[in-house]
Amino acid sequence: QGLLNHGDSPYIRAVGFLYLRYVGDPRSLWGWFEQYVTDEEEFAPGCNGKKTTMGVFVCDLLLDQYYFDTLFPRIPVPVLRQITANLERMKLSVQPAGVTGTGGRHSSDDTARRPPSVKAALSVS
Template sequence: MDGQQVCNDSKLYKKSTTKEEKKNNVLQLWGNERTMNLNPLILENIRTSYYFKVNLRKLKTYHEVVDEIYYRVGHLEPWEKGSRNTTGLTALCGGVRGVGAGGIVSSAYCLLYKMFTLKMTRKQVNGLITHPDSPYIRGLGFMYIRYTQPPQDLWEWFEPFLNDKEEIDVKAGGGHVMTIGDMLKRFLTKLQWFSTFFPRIPQPIQQTIDRKLPLP
């Protein structure tokens, strides 16, 4: 084999490898590809909020969004503290599934949906959940996974972090500190997240997850 043939073969191999890497980096979305599987009320408040329509519209890149999370996010609730009229509604769950009173939607959920509009890659999501600078960057990365990835893939995403001891205060106004690991166990076992719900995990998959989870 002459040198020219070796060179050509090498170029073909690199081209093939690059193509395969790009394919593996594509993160397929599960469920509703328009709503991100969010509660309709929350989604409507996100889309109509000044913060999302004006401030976040200026952000065009993944790194800009990560910086915005670092400076703006201090909890992981869907609504800002004290902004929601919950008179007559059951605490936390907001009454009937998918129904609740409006309020000021949180910067966390606005940024969560902004990430969805950017159609993030697998590499970018991995960058979020391993980010060293803020637990809220990591927290929103894990929430993005919980909302957008197939239920059968959740264990593979979360399992390496189930014993993660980094702490995060998830409640608007503070007062509900948990470790990243405990938060992920909640994501895997509970549908309810404050005044909203995560997508339902099919029962056979849920049973498999429950068997794998370490005992408390």
């Protein structure tokens, strides 16, 4: 709780949220994150300098599978549905904003795309 409310830097708070997302029980994440999804403190979570609010960052942690190039532990579908319903009830977006570095993962760059099949990936032609 101390990291999430730390007053010195939003980056310390972000580390607290990341810690919870990586090691926390998915069923308890909403209880930890709920009061922060509308947090208006601004910071730049990536190296590109693009600013976002802590609330948008927290929502992305809940809604997205990736944090830059790392994969979060899976949130079970029923739990994710409940999180989504809670966000909708608060009239917040249920689509990731891409502030956790996922924008590059879904680009149309040929090197980022998955091969159509294992057979195609291993074929020599």
